[in-house]
Amino acid sequence: MRSSPFAGSVLLFVLLTASTTKASDRCDRPQQRPITLSEHPSNGTHSVYVKGQVITTLRFEQPVDPSKTKLIGWEGRLEPLTVVGNKVILEPIRDLNRDEGLPLVVTLTDGTEVPLLVRPPWPKRDNDWAPIHDQQIDVFKSRDSYASMHASLMDALAQNNTLSEENERYRKEESSEDHALAALLASGAVAQTPFKVVERISGRDGDTEVFAKVYQGKGKVAVSFNVxxxxxxKPWSVQRIRLATMNGGHERTVAVRTTVREITPGGSGVVAIVVDGSAFVDDGVLTSLMLEVYRQDGLRQAVVQLDPSLVAR
Incomplete structure (x- = not known):
């Protein structure tokens, strides 16, 4: 680590090899949803999004014929299929690769064949770094059945609530000073912010090179990662940013901005994070914080320990 006038107040570790520490399960959001089958040829095959070592259950309206239910290419990726009555249980041994898709044909006892595609977690959206996997899927043959209409209504209400929450979050972020500062840092416009660099360090593993800077501002601290x-x-992206107190692990909110959603092979991007000084206060006492960056595969790419002297000066 390069020495700085703030030595001792910042401990920065950019891991030379991505740590096996995984983001908590709260990062990977399980999804329960209905799907309705269609005979129209223009409608594609429905996808089932699964996560390694997490069970996904498909529930049908009729019993399933286990002898005619097949998953192609499951060896080494999933445990053998389990059929219990009207349920098909999938248990991946590991996470599927980004471009993997395993064909699954479920045959009901009335002879109906249901084609599905087993895939890795749901593609992430902008500013939403939590990949989504299916926990349970309810499969309906007809949109007109009571169960199908009820499930569709509940799903629509849940989606509406999610969109309302996202809109409120976006509204708050648009007027947030910390998010504005993070955007300026990410774009390289440091001169337009109150921050000054107090620490620099770089690190490299086999597939990622990281150059990090820690900034001190007026009652705020910031960290930028040039990746x-x-x-x-494979592209590189952020799965989660976690900020928590060193003692007690109480999580704190941060403002995050990135220059790109995903960093393509051979490309570069910046992740900028701004922490308000109030985050250092725990039960009325200043405390150290641990900032962790988890990449797309759930491995911890970088750790920054922030000392409260950064905001106390």
Whole structure:
């Protein structure tokens, strides 16, 4: 680590190899949803999004014929299929690769064949770094059945609530000073912010190179990560940013902005994080914080320990 006038107040570790520490289960949001089958040829095959070592259950309106229910290419990826009455249970041994898709044909006892595609977690949206996997899927043959209409209504209400929450979050972020500062740092416009650099460090593992800066401002602290993706095939992205007190692990909110949603192979991008000084206060006492960056595969890419002297000066 390069020495700085604030040595001792900042301990920064950019991991030379991505840590096996995984983001908590709260990062990967389970999803319960209905799907309704259609005979129209223009409608594609429904996807089932699964996560390694997490069970996903498909529930049908009729019993399933286990002898005619097949998953192609499951060996080494999933445990053998389990059929219990009207349920099909999927248990991946590991996370599927980004481009993997395993064909699944479920045959009901009346002879109906239901084609599905087993895939890795739901693609992430902008500013939403929590990948979504299916916990339970209710499969209906007809939209007109009471169960199907009720499930569709509940799903629509849940989606509406989610969109309302997202809109409220976006509204708050648009007027948030911390998010505005994070956007300026991410774009490289440091001169337009109250921050000054107090620490620099770089690190590299086999497929990622990270150059980090810690900033001190007026009652605020910021950290920026300039990430270069050295992987020849896979994009790099943030799964989660976690900020918590060193003692007690009480989580704090942060403002995050990135220059790109995903860093393509060979490309670079910046992740900027702004922490308000109030985050350092725990039960009326200033305390140290631990900032963790988790990448797309759930591995911890970087850790920053922030000392309260950064805001106390």
């Amino acid at each position: 270069k993706n050295l992987d020849p095939e």
